[in-house]
Amino acid sequence: MRFVDEAMITVRAGKGGNGCLSFRREKFIPKGGPDGGDGGKGGDVIFRASERLLTLYDFRLKRVYEAENGRPGQGQQKYGRAGNDLVVEVPVGTLIYELPLKDEDLARAGLGTDGYAGMEKDGALVYEVTDEDEDDESEERAKEGILVADLDHDGAEYVVAEGGRGGLGNIHFKSSTNRAPRRTTPGHFGEEKRIRLELKILADIGLIGLPNAGKSTLISTISAARPKIANYPFTTLTPNLGVVESDAGERMVVADIPGLIEGASLGLGLGHSFLKHVERTRCLVHLLSVEDVPDEGDVMAGFNLVDEELAAFDATLAAKPQIRVVSKIDLIDKDSQKELRARFDKTGVRVHCISSVTGEGISSLVEEMQRLVREQSKNEEE
Known part of the structure; x- marks a missing residue:
């Protein structure tokens, strides 16, 4: 349907x-x-x-x-x-x-x-x-x-x-x-x-990021959702929902939301169609493909671009709690991975490095997502 x-x-x-x-x-x-x-x-x-x-x-x-x-x-x-x-x-x-x-x-x-x-x-x-x-x-x-x-x-x-x-x-x-x-x-x-x-989709966590950042692959890995996956931008044209359940029975709804491009806050690309669904999520998992991390200069440039579009559309979106993730690290060798982690460590921002293909870093990411959802639920109750 x-x-x-x-x-x-x-x-x-x-x-x-x-x-x-x-x-x-x-x-x-x-x-x-x-x-x-x-x-x-x-x-x-x-x-x-x-x-x-x-x-x-x-x-x-x-x-x-x-x-x-x-x-x-x-x-x-x-x-x-x-x-x-x-x-x-x-x-x-x-x-x-x-x-x-x-x-x-x-x-x-x-x-x-x-x-x-x-x-x-x-x-x-x-x-x-x-x-x-x-x-x-x-x-x-x-x-x-x-x-x-x-x-x-x-x-x-x-x-x-x-x-x-x-x-x-x-x-x-x-x-x-x-x-x-x-x-x-x-x-x-x-x-x-x-x-x-x-x-407007109601979900505990929204997966955001540039097109082709690996959001659909991640949601299919951690849940029973089966979105369309291909190696080109805008594979996901509509949001997909997945339910992740822990061994302890904790459940969280994760939304795979279409990719964001520069100028989306002005309606470019999937623009407002993307941003309105982000409004209803409790927190965000911000994915950036290792292919979009520059070899030199500002290692946070890809993350910052999406953050700026969120803030331009609605300041409350940029203020939502975020988990930052670099995906597809299976595309680079171990030495390059160590170098990449060191560059992010210098920024003082915690970044999870994952591969949905090999499963590396997935379990620790899911644990962090569950912790953040529990924390947000507690804050809402208070």
């Missing part, structure tokens, strides 16, 4: 049922008065996070989601049945953005094109963007939408669109001067919204 991390859909809550026009008619009670019941409420559209799903692929196949309408009221003061809610499951880590309605919908509602969804057609509350025509961010907000929910744990729910209220039966309109009212009200329309869904 394809990994899809963004989708745009339309959701429609159910319409409320109409009120009933009815009069009580029983033997010996020729003028029993009104007894029409109210219509039922329309069903809500609810989004629920589920660990069972890993992608938004299904939302590319189906674009419209509708809840059930409420049933009309009945005689004998019987209320109509409420419409069933529509529960839509999404992957854990899904962000829900509310987009502007289409121009023709806004015109029907008597609004300008800066109006936002969140209204019933009978005139309920409408969200509007502030008047910021001179602000370049206004147009961007209209394209991206307004963030209304972050479903960041299994079972998290959000009511995206509320069903319409049921109409009133004629029993509500009797009075001392009108004993036989023939007035009812129709059910209200449910909310209709345009929604943008965005998935």
Whole structure:
């Protein structure tokens, strides 16, 4: 199944049922008065996070989601049945953005094109963007939408669109001067919204680095994940998840995230598609292929390039705890390995040297990853 991390859909809550026009008619009670019941409420559209799903692929196949309408009221003061809610499951880590309605919908509602969804057609509350025509961010907000929910744990729910209220039966309109009212009200329309869904992977550790740094090979070595592996840049075009379990039963989720190039913070290469997934990881394992370590000059240049892109996109990303790793050391001889380690030692930065092919350094790296995850979990609890 394809990994899809963004989708745009339309959701429609159910319409409320109409009120009933009815009069009580029983033997010996020729003028029993009104007894029409109210219509039922329309069903809500609810989004629920589920660990069972890993992608938004299904939302590319189906674009419209509708809840059930409420049933009309009945005689004998019987209320109509409420419409069933529509529960839509999404992957854990899904962000829900509310987009502007289409121009023709806004015109029907008597609004300008800066109006936002969140209204019933009978005139309920409408969200509007502030008047910021001179602000370049206004147009961007209209394209991206307004963030209304972050479903960041299994079972998290959000009511995206509320069903319409049921109409009133004629029993509500009797009075001392009108004993036989023939007035009812129709059910209200449910909310209709345009929604943008965005998935940001939730993982304990994110594997980052330049393209072809050996991230996919590492995740396939330490977990049961089997990503596509080849010796050219951008083999990994979508994130891959792997679960690593220790002998003691400790589990951590590791995300192999597509490679980063210079200028990614500006959207170059895989750019923002890469960086948004890094945001949700607890800590990072930063890989650099031994082929990308310069023979002379700054030995940290490859690491620094990626760090700068992280900081340019979001300062909090650069502040995440990192484990620095030089991969593919099986490509150089033992003497060169010793020289490489000595160069890194001079920088005062601890660097793990590993080979996913021979297994050298893998066990100590995994132990360090588990230690860092335990430490981060403890800090979050405090």
